[in-house]
Amino acid sequence: MPDTFLIEGDITAADTFTALTTRGSETTPSLQIPTSWTSIARLVAFVSYDQVAAGSAIFILRIGGKAVKPEQDIVIAGGGGAAVQAGSDAAPLITEAFTLEEAAIEVSGGDTIRIEAAMTDTDLGTARVVVLLYSG
Numbered sequence: 505m506p507d508t509f510l511i512e513g514d515i516t517a518a519d520t521f522t523a524l525t526t527r528g529s530e531t532t533p534s535l536q537i538p539t540s541w542t543s544i545a546r547l548v549a550f551v552s553y554d555q556v557a558a559g560s561a562i563f564i565l566r567i568g569g570k571a572v573k574p575e576q577d578i579v580i581a582g583g584g585g586a587a588v589q590a591g592s593d594a595a596p597l598i599t600e601a602f603t604l605e606e607a608a609i610e611v612s613g614g615d616t617i618r619i620e621a622a623m624t625d626t627d628l629g630t631a632r633v634v635v636l637l638y639s640g
Contacts (some may be wrong), residue, residue, distance in 0.1 A: 507538055507639040511619050521620040536625035539614040543640030547604040550634045551581040559626025560584025569618030571611045589593050
């Protein structure tokens, strides 16, 4: 099984990149990728949002930091809908997992990585973004 690096975080506003800095239950997670890594071979990203406003948004992932050259911007999801009315049931919101096979993003093992996400256009409410990277 390949080495993996999982990072997550919440986007709470539209049109601004937010750093993803959570790694499960770790209170002070390291953003240093393993020294054995030379590339990101595969990337899987998940987005879920609570649809508190009517409208639509595109979600963008930015991968950079000292470990990644050049910085990469990747569109990972899109979504939208109508805001739920008081007293009604909300329809389930589902976004498909985004997978980038054969990503071939060169990295410098042992350096820190910066992963950010943005929700464009409409602020759909809090969006949770989870990214899983696989070593090359």
